[in-house]
Amino acid sequence: MTGAWAAMQRVFEERERQEIDEGRVARLAELAARVRELSELVILSQADEMEIAAVTREIELLTARLAAAGRGIPPSAEVGDGGVVRQLGSPVTGLLNTLAPPIEIRIGDDGTARSEFTLGLLYEGPPGFVHGGVSAMILDHLSGCAASANGTPGMTAGLDLRYRRPTPLGVPLSAEAKAVRVDGRKTFVDSRIIGPDGRATAEATAVFIMPTR
């Protein structure tokens, strides 16, 4: 008995009481996209110190405007087609999470979870290449979706990763994950990130375990 199941249920139930207004989500997603651009410019901008101080003050005012409306609870997670969880605040796929790339995942007829994406400077590890932790995050999440699509969701119990070659920044990448074996509460999922030359840059095997109630 881990208690994790009950804790997750409580959070889900609280969040499920909220209606998701798609028009509002679209406007918030637009805001998140603009904040992502801003985040990249915090690293790249050549503005002088006066300009940086002025922009900082403006951002402070904008933050205060949003805070004035009060803070609610994060928008709920929904299970969509093929068992893909639509979690608006997810750090991987969350349209409203400015730390998320964000990555769109779809499930094929054979249960493979797939995604195509380009990772920019915010996800840099070695100069010019994707941070290994970011690759791990993406493969973990994609694999979780594949386990769910298989009808055997769970929490990541293990993620065995091999970095085959550096994953380049700023070019189209793809990734795929598929449940390959179920053993009681354990689901084993194989996944990979594929570079523009069609070769795998990172490969993983993950184990998902449904927590005991």
Ligand SMILES: CCCCC/C=C\C/C=C\C/C=C\C/C=C\CCCC(=O)SCCNC(=O)CCNC(=O)[C@H](O)C(C)(C)COP(=O)(O)OP(=O)(O)OC[C@H]1O[C@@H](n2cnc3c(N)ncnc32)[C@H](O)[C@@H]1OP(=O)(O)O
């Ligand atoms: C409302 C409830 C929802 C429940 C489902 C939860 C999520 C799924 C929902 C949606 C998924 C959709 C999209 C995916 C999204 C995200 C993916 C990322 C997910 C994460 O970001 S998630 C965060 C990181 N994750 C954790 O925070 C886990 C912390 N941890 C624990 O909560 C426990 O650790 C737990 C529950 C994992 C297991 O605990 P436990 O007590 O139930 O089970 P136990 O340890 O006894 O293991 C049972 C059998 O598995 C074997 N075993 C254990 N580990 C193994 C390994 N690595 N390799 C091979 N075998 C292994 C043992 O050897 C034994 O084998 P045997 O039965 O043969 O003896």
